[in-house]
Amino acid sequence: MTSAPPDTSELSAQLSEHMNGYLYTACLYTVTKAGVADHLGDGPRTAAELAERTGLNGPHLHRVLRYLATREVFREDDRARFALTPMAELLRTDAPGSLHDPFLMLGEDLYWKPLARMYDTVRQGRTAFDDIFGAGFFAHLQTVPETASVFNAGAAGFSRLWNQHVASSYAFPDGAKVIDVGGGTGSLLREILTTHPHITGTLYDQQSVLDEHQLDTPATTGRWSVQAGDFFENVPAGADHYILKSVLHDWSDTDCLRILKSVREAVHDTSTLLVVDPVIPPGNQPHASKTIDAMMMVIHDGKERTQAEFEDVLGRGGFTVTRILPTPSLMSIVECVPA
């Protein structure tokens, strides 16, 4: 007598949900782009009411919202009205910890086109981004200013989740000069200058990014400057602290070594380099660093790194890791000195 085959129906349903993950992404992007959460700020509305305000098709929007309600994003009541849930609150533009700008960024074709070619990336051992767009990620951004603004805002939005934790986790001494290399529009540097009122800072990035900087606030007046340049060519000399936040993770070890060479040439004997990135923990546990790592592989040929990988690439780049400071966020501060 043969035994009955195991019942895999539950597993199969679970796995199919995983396989449809891109549908979830597309639905989240659609409601974010349409500003649905902002329209629910003053109470629940039907899909038809939301459609009037957003210009979307009511019945189609209803189906998207019904699907998202299965994931605890929005809740439908017995009058077919959708309300914000705590998760949906984070899609509002004015929510503390808003994910509105990051989600607009992640819905760009910059992300989903290379993701559709992930098989090629894993087969080739390099990103398919350049094959699709004809240039690497940041070179391509220079040619599409509107998309670049979406990216700059999205990167700053993610950064805002971590900036306060990073700024308050490092004791910058009074009088210190800080340079944030590849600092984007300056949201971290602004937070560092605000938290440490006796230091000065320079934001170093490409001119088009600096054009959108957000450094000028009453708390930072007179203590900030910007400088445009290419970190593969050089980095301004003479600062006490160099910061590379969410920069090394964009690049392969080979490219990181080019960036580190520029920083190494700029530092003086007592400067420190602060690399701010997640450190991948060992084990199978979920950790956002592992998610971001896979994304960096597909988009940039970049990677998140383990402690050993940081020590290796930084060592080859002329720096010794002195300590790794965890922060109460995803980010750690890998402190280094010139070797």
Ligand SMILES: C[S@@+](CC[C@H](N)C(=O)[O-])C[C@H]1O[C@@H](n2cnc3c(N)ncnc32)[C@H](O)[C@@H]1O
């Ligand atoms: C992922 S973003 C991180 C921005 C910021 N540090 C943050 O954490 O929000 C990477 C930054 O590197 C900058 N970047 C890329 N290539 C660069 C280059 N060759 N020279 C200077 N900056 C560059 C980009 O413009 C972008 O602002």
